[in-house]
Amino acid sequence: ALGYNQAVKENRNLYNMLQEVRGNIRVYCRIRPLNSESISSIEHIGNDGSIMVCDPFKAQNTRKIFQFNKTFGPTTTQDEVYMETQSLIRSVMDGYNVCIFAYGQTGSGKTHTMCGPSGGLSSNNLGINYMALNDLFTISTSREDMKYDMRVQMVEIYNEQVRDLLSEDTSSTKLDIRTSTNGLFNIPDAKMCPVQSPSDVMNLMLLGEKHRASGPTTMNNRSSRSHSILTVHVNGKDMSGNVSCSCLHLVDLAGSERVDRSEATGDRLKEAQHINKSLSCLGDVITALAQKNSHIPYRNSKLTQLLQSSLGGNAKTLMLAHISPEGESYVETLSTLKFAQRVSTVELGTAHANKESNDIRELKEQVDTLKKALATKD
Numbered sequence: 001a002l003g004y005n006q007a008v009k010e011n012r013n014l015y016n017m018l019q020e021v022r023g024n025i026r027v028y029c030r031i032r033p034l035n036s037e038s039i040s041s042i043e044h045i046g047n048d049g050s051i052m053v054c055d056p057f058k059a060q061n062t063r064k065i066f067q068f069n070k071t072f073g074p075t076t077t078q079d080e081v082y083m084e085t086q087s088l089i090r091s092v093m094d095g096y097n098v099c100i101f102a103y104g105q106t107g108s109g110k111t112h113t114m115c116g117p118s119g120g121l122s123s124n125n126l127g128i129n130y131m132a133l134n135d136l137f138t139i140s141t142s143r144e145d146m147k148y149d150m151r152v153q154m155v156e157i158y159n160e161q162v163r164d165l166l167s168e169d170t171s172s173t174k175l176d177i178r179t180s181t182n183g184l185f186n187i188p189d190a191k192m193c194p195v196q197s198p199s200d201v202m203n204l205m206l207l208g209e210k211h212r213a214s215g216p217t218t219m220n221n222r223s224s225r226s227h228s229i230l231t232v233h234v235n236g237k238d239m240s241g242n243v244s245c246s247c248l249h250l251v252d253l254a255g256s257e258r259v260d261r262s263e264a265t266g267d268r269l270k271e272a273q274h275i276n277k278s279l280s281c282l283g284d285v286i287t288a289l290a291q292k293n294s295h296i297p298y299r300n301s302k303l304t305q306l307l308q309s310s311l312g313g314n315a316k317t318l319m320l321a322h323i324s325p326e327g328e329s330y331v332e333t334l335s336t337l338k339f340a341q342r343v344s345t346v347e348l349g350t351a352h353a354n355k356e357s358n359d360i361r362e363l364k365e366q367v368d369t370l371k372k373a374l375a376t377k378d
């Protein structure tokens, strides 16, 4: 068993090294199946991650090509998508912060990718959220050289308010976000649930799903107007006492479609404004990181505040851009592809595992003790 563990470890180290060479932001594009009786705007999907689109209703066809790390066509299965994200997810166990977010207009398949068909856990076509946690459990039980502790939080951001999806008190909508350097306890007041098995996870997800569907403002399709965030906190300890702590954020973003301002009023307009703001903040943060600006505008939205530690230089980020292939959706498709292209040109420094060797930790503890001793002397 040790030999196997060693091989797995070396394989992952190799992957982590490769990833560091390539930069830390990946962009994958996923196209869901075409609704019958529609004409597709997708002209070509390349094996190299490229995609060619055109407006099928324009007499003068202008084709546009975009390039991503991968592009998944409409026949791609959930398993195939997971296979391509697995090593990234697994690097959480080595102390890396990882953020995966699903972007795209409502109906493009974000929830399908993250949770499963119709966002339900009832099928066997489960999404990344569940497969990721299942996978992390498998690793944590198979590794003899490490001891892991995993805890889960689930929140949604709706109209710039953070709501705990795991608390029975679903009226608590105004949770604070606090930023800590290691990315842990970002929302100290949101329920933190220890998980010991895949069935624990399944139960929490079902609870979260139930709460998400029954928010304080119940309305049709409400979930497509909020961001939902599943966070997994992982603490690892190896034989010699070295600790690592990291977190994995799995984010199903609100629909990116533009709402016609002349038609939207009241609540609908307010929602649209909040969504537009938070998604454009996300773009701004990523661009600022790309340009290595000294000021990164994390604080401009709750979403970027929350994801801060998983977007900066010390993290690995994957954007899953979702496309509806119908010609009628061409304008939104183009806007998603442009946003994704902007994100994919970003190179975020080098990711480091959040590891502290035993020596460093002991030294820090000594420093703390000495500081306290000094303080009491005054």
Ligand code: ADP
Pocket (backbone or CB within 6 Å): 031, 032, 033, 074, 104, 105, 106, 107, 108, 109, 110, 111, 112, 113, 116, 117, 118, 119, 224, 255, 322
């Ligand atoms: P979003 O969360 O982006 O609003 P959904 O995930 O709810 O979109 O998808 C809209 C519909 O399309 C759902 O009925 C979903 O099951 C279906 N769908 C989305 N992606 C796929 C896919 N890759 N294969 C089959 N059906 C899909």
Ligand code: MG
Pocket (backbone or CB within 6 Å): 110, 111, 112, 223, 224
């Ligand atoms: Mg959805």
